[in-house]
Amino acid sequence: MDNIAGSKSGLTWAVHISVAFLVALWLFPTLGLLVSSFRTTDQISSSGWWKAMFPTEQTIQLRTGGTAEAVQQDGLYVVEGNLLTDEGGPGMGSKPVAFGVSSREIGAYEIGETAVYSDGDETLTIAEDGAYRYTSVEEPGRRGQRVFLTAVTPAQATLDNYKTILFSGSGQDNMAKAFFNTLTVTVPATIIPIVIAAFAAYALAWMDFPGRALLIALVVALLVVPLQLALIPLLRLHLGIGIGKGYLGVWLAHTAFGLPLAIYLLRNYMVGLPRDIIENAKVDGATDFQIFTKIILPLSFPALASFAIFQFLWTWNDLLVAKVFLIDATGSTTVMTNQIVELLGTRGGNWEILATAAFVSISVPLVVFFAMQRYLVRGLLAGSVK
Template structure:
């Protein structure tokens, strides 16, 4: 009875758990990048993104006010008072857990205790950040006293990262400029190979001519050729014919590298279409071009959309081809992947900026994937079942 068709497998739970794990492995990094793009640098450095909605402990370095303009006579000496958070980016912090005057012991004192700074100086720091720095005229001078503070930081989210990434910088040094440059590269580099491959796939699927089988074998063989082997010869060809390094060169490069997969995918889909439809159209007097445009293309939309997703994602996330065929010293044609590399090189410590830039870069591919994923599955399964 266990082998009767239609009965539910006893291993269904294992399949469900496996799928859930795969989804989690893919989803967690994306969610983490999204959450980190709204966090401050201190929050990112002190805790993981999963702790973003909970208060976290941080060690920060603050300074008391400069004594020259803030000291007040008090008996035989002077006192500087105020709040340690007044001139810092931690104005919302009100809970000091411990503090110290040396980086070797940042938790030497509890809130409310007085630290002996030597030579008659003392510093008292309260839990809410209020302090009193006492000493005589010769001692309380120069810069404000440095204080190492352990604080409990509430969740802190900000849009400043996006403002800095998208709006800061000049016209040649911003992620917004790189975003439009990437669109300029990606859209034509997706449309051109689809148009060319659709004609080629129809010819290989439904037109009889000498050498068709050899051409199909060549297309399959090109699928396994690494694109790195063709970079230098293709660049020399571009320079030789006067294309140089620009948008036209990178469009043609992406078209050449994407055509084998496009032709193979579309040909496999078109060859599985009902033969009776095409033969009836020919009997009715339709030309090959009319059959292609009015019958084949509408029926092949899932395969076309499937390749469009692949080509769009690959072109959008590409760095190697852009580095070779789109080099621009002025930054006018810098794409997003190259711009992120520049941010990493010049701002290696600003993780909040890098997280924001990375999420801005993947936002469009994610939207394209989720909008067209049903066509992706249908296109990939083309020809697998007769």
């Protein structure tokens, strides 16, 4: 009875669990990048992104004022200030809970206590509002004394990372230029193969001419050609005709690598369209071009959208083809993937900058995927069921 058509399989629960696991596996890193892009360096180093909505306890190394801030009172040099608002402090919203004057005991004193340095000539007191009073028999040094402050910092977000990435002007931190460079590469590299493949797919699906079966077999064979195998010969060809150092070369490279799949998907979809519609149009005197533009293309929109999603994502996230065919010593045509690689070298320790750059890079593919995903399955299943 379990095999009766229309009855639910006993493994339905397993399918649901697997789908939920895959969705979570994909969603959590994306959500982590988004949250981390709004956090500071100290927040990222002190707690995971899943704790961003809760207050966190962190220890920060700060310095008291130095010679310039010291005043003499009753034979002592006195420096006063506020560790929460001074440079590098956690901010007024934070609550100090402990402090220390030695890296070996960073939380040795409670707030309100007076810390006495090892020589006995210096003291430090920190109040609950972050105000401190440092005293010394001798004149303090120019840089002041180290203080290790442990404070509870409330959840907070910052847009400074996006300002640095998008509006930092020239240089490797500026992702805005790389963003538009990536659009300049991706949009033509998506449109050109779709246009060519649509004409080729219609011819292979509905036009009779010698060698059609051989061309179809050749298209299927090209699907298994490794990208890396064709890079060097194609680059030598581009350099020989003078298009290997600009956008035109990378457009044609992406077009060449994307055409086999595009023709295969579109041809399978078009060949499954009702034959009566095409034959009636021919009886009414329509030409092949009129049939293609007014009947085939509107009906093939799911397959076109399906390939557009794949080609856009592949081109947007591409690094290898851009590295090989977009040769630019000045950086004026650098795409986002290459820019992120360069940031790993210059900003390798700034996780907040890297997370922001990564999320800016994936934001457009996310929008494209969710806007057109309803056509994805229909296009992939094109021609699989008769």
